[in-house]
Amino acid sequence: MDDESAPQKGTVTQRAIERIKAMIGEGRLEPGQRLPTERDLAARLGISRSSMREAIRALTVMGVLEARHGSGIYVTRLEAGDLLETFGVVADLSRGPQLVELLEIRRVLESTATALAAARITADQLAEVEKHLTAMNATDDPEEILAHDLAFHREIAAAAGNETMAAILEGLSSRTFRARVWRGYQEEGAFARTRREHAAIHRALAARDPEAARAAAAAHVGEVEEWLRAQLGP
Amino acid sequence: MDDESAPQKGTVTQRAIERIKAMIGEGRLEPGQRLPTERDLAARLGISRSSMREAIRALTVMGVLEARHGSGIYVTRLEAGDLLETFGVVADLSRGPQLVELLEIRRVLESTATALAAARITADQLAEVEKHLTAMNATDDPEEILAHDLAFHREIAAAAGNETMAAILEGLSSRTFRARVWRGYQEEGAFARTRREHAAIHRALAARDPEAARAAAAAHVGEVEEWLRAQLGP
């Protein structure tokens, strides 16, 4: 037995969440490791299976656990990508002024990531970036443009060498978020400007010039930011 | 009825999560509004109450919904603080190199926030910052110092005027995160240096000098970052 004195604070499910989180924090549960079955865990903590399932569901959406039907429950690798998946929800549900705040954050992080990438990017990665740049300019299908645009920035973020930052930027550029903002932005014929800005970013990367890269990226995001700010103002 | 053709993709609970999220995204559910009862929602989507409860639990940990025992289920205000509460989990469960990445992100955001604060901070807010600064220097209790340290930076982040950024920084400075890193850092007699750095930040804020504020904040976080990097290296 290990039920101890049960402080009785909060709901039963909440306590179960904390206990499992603590087990992982203390290293008693390693990344990738398989947990006991739902039934075992429930019995071990002295709660019903329903409550335990809710706790597991909560940890699942946090990106801490992963349930595989028929196989078992596993601790994720606990890498940035796993833990920050929910970050995209913020972008999807934000509206009005909050969208501007998110773009401001993206401007800061994206410019930093691009500057880092300028100093660290490899020839292969640069070629990949270039591929998306040309592909983006070769089509008129908005869907395809958006896809290559996302990949363009994703590749750069990856080259920056900070996986956590890349994961956050991924969330800040989630498909639905971009689609909502860019729909209006691109309708105003901003394609040409976007292409110029992307070209400037690529040029700075190719020249291995961090300062130029930072400025180009900041300007790129800043353009959208200003446009959105103007949309909300009047 | 509104069960439609049910594409049957993913688990029942997952679909319920998406449906409710979509309702909010489309504006059919306003912030603060009360939802139907669990039993009603379950019947409406044609699933059991257990599955519906798991969906609600998932949306609860995401900070989208809030369940009040005996009263009902409500949509949160959907502000940054609500949605980014889980962000602290990342900091709590990260280890090794990932901690350095998080500090790098904090350095970027904290320096930006401090620079913004230098340009926008009010006299009242500045007085509050100063209060925590002196309180921090007046005690030797590590717990108390940590508390005032957190409040010091929180006040500055609030003065920057970007609530979303403040919420992220809050997560990156969560109590357990700071405690883990600072325990070792402060043991090496870094108190004096920390005080000097905090004083520099306050001076830049009082002088309304964004560039100095940015530099001071970056140096402040950078010190810890470098120390941690060195800890992990050899």
Added chain:
DNA sequence: CCAGCAGGGTGGTCAGACCACTATGGGTCA
């Protein structure tokens, strides 16, 4: 008029059953 209380409605928890899927092992067939 107001304080106190009782009831109905709500989320929280529990128990047990069955379904859907995965993995493993042994048996079969080439």
Added chain:
DNA sequence: TGACCCATAGTGGTCTGACCACCCTGCTGG
């Protein structure tokens, strides 16, 4: 001998119905 197939046990996924703990409202009695 080897590879393939399939029965089977064990796992997460779902459903049902019951009861408990708590909040809120409206009624009642002073």
